[in-house]
Amino acid sequence: TVEDDSMEQVTNVSQLRDVSPGDWAYEALRSLVERYGCIAGYPNATFRGNRALTRYEFAAGLNSCLNQIERLLGGVTGDFITREDLESLQRLIQEFETELATLGARVDNLEGRVAFLEDHQFSTTTKLKGEVIFALADAFGGDADDVQTVFHNRTRLNFLTSFTGKDMLQTRLQAGDAPTLITGAGGELAGTQEGRFTYDGPSGNDVIIDILRYRFPLGDKVTVQLLANRALHHYYADTVNPFFEGRAGGSNAITRFAERNPIYRIGPFGAGAALAIKPIKDVRIDLGYISNTASNPQEGQGLFNGNFSAIAQLVYGSDFKVGFTYIRGYEDNADGRPRLILGGTGTALANLNPAALGNATSLGTVDFNSAKVESNSFGVQTSLRLTPNIVLNGWAGYTDAELIGLGDAEIWNFAAGIAFPDLGKKGNLAGIFGGAAPTLRGLDLDDGNSDFDNDFAYQVSAFYKYKLNNNISVTPGVVWLLNPNQSSDNDDVVIGTLRTTFTF
Structure with a gap:
């Protein structure tokens, strides 16, 4: 008492x-x-x-x-x-x-x-947190030799508002000019999403509302999130990849693939809701549903009749953690959006790129352009903290995607990494991560035949984040792509970057 x-x-x-x-x-x-x-x-x-x-x-x-x-x-x-x-x-x-x-x-x-x-304070209820990324990057090898040295930038401003002290309304503004480095290189790299940086994608420095969500507790064991736009499952689910997971920020891994199992981003940005349930110690259940047609009132669209992605996940442990993930997705491509998104990772075929599928089969690109896709994805993620300064992570992911009326596709990925937090001094971080980026391993067509390479597209990245002070860090890093676009006939590609991150 x-x-x-x-x-x-x-x-x-x-x-x-x-x-x-x-x-x-x-x-x-x-x-x-x-x-x-x-x-x-x-x-x-x-x-x-x-x-x-x-x-x-x-x-x-x-x-x-x-x-x-x-x-x-x-x-x-x-x-x-x-x-x-x-x-x-x-x-x-x-x-x-x-x-x-x-x-x-x-x-x-x-x-x-x-x-x-x-x-003179900004607000009695709202805190401002920001991140600015400056980065130099270039790529070498095969068709990547034509890639020029680039300078990227991206800015995020997070307005974090609490009304009770336990809840949070997040409004994030984002602007950047960081086009993908090798996706547009063409040739043997055409359409690939391999080697992409965590922050790349935006161009023109146009300001957008990148995240708008509200989180609040429901009792002692449940947290609820309502997501208004551009939501993805890794915004609220435990991806079991500590020190590499950075939610597309500039303080952890340098590549999207090293951040998390790519299945967490199946289903393009959308709106929805999520629950995080902690029934007992060291056990967490994540449930979530998002739709990128949530605001569309037309028939066959909307929150529940259009595109969606739903997740159910169980995570157990603390220093040793293991997570089991299931994701169900549907994409009808009615508004011209991609049918399957794997987090900006994987080969063109793994992302069911219509042009790549058209070239790999006796069917035409037009057939795949209009195909609806239902997918079931399964993942196992694990993390082991050997010491306070050595952490091992890894995962395996499998996606069974049905191109309705055309056939079935099997997509695999797996990876493992080691992180060294506080290497050299507190706040530093070194990491090495490698594995097979999402690769189309099998394609069973209802009518027609296929002929394509299905070599695993391996990717290895290494980085070292050095903290200059509490607000500035510098991260040199390198990425090595083997069998890019899942073909051993393609030349290896090496990507180098120097990332500077400002936080405030």
């Missing part, structure tokens, strides 16, 4: 069990208690003389003593209050006159500064 902090009047200093005659202020306390009766103790018979005193408490105690002295002066005509008492009081006031004046000036100055901050 919480201890009662109310005060009770004492009539003898011996009633205070934590006050002894050897205390330096014993005589002063005894005088105030026994002569003036204006000192109170706590119900447990303690005075707590070493506890810090607030100005309010001091004012209350002083007022009590002054009132008591006033009553004594009004009711007693003898020598109860002596001239010596008054002279001692005057002497004390004179002795500490400088300190009292200094303390008063400091308090006045502090009150003035607080008033200034209150008048």
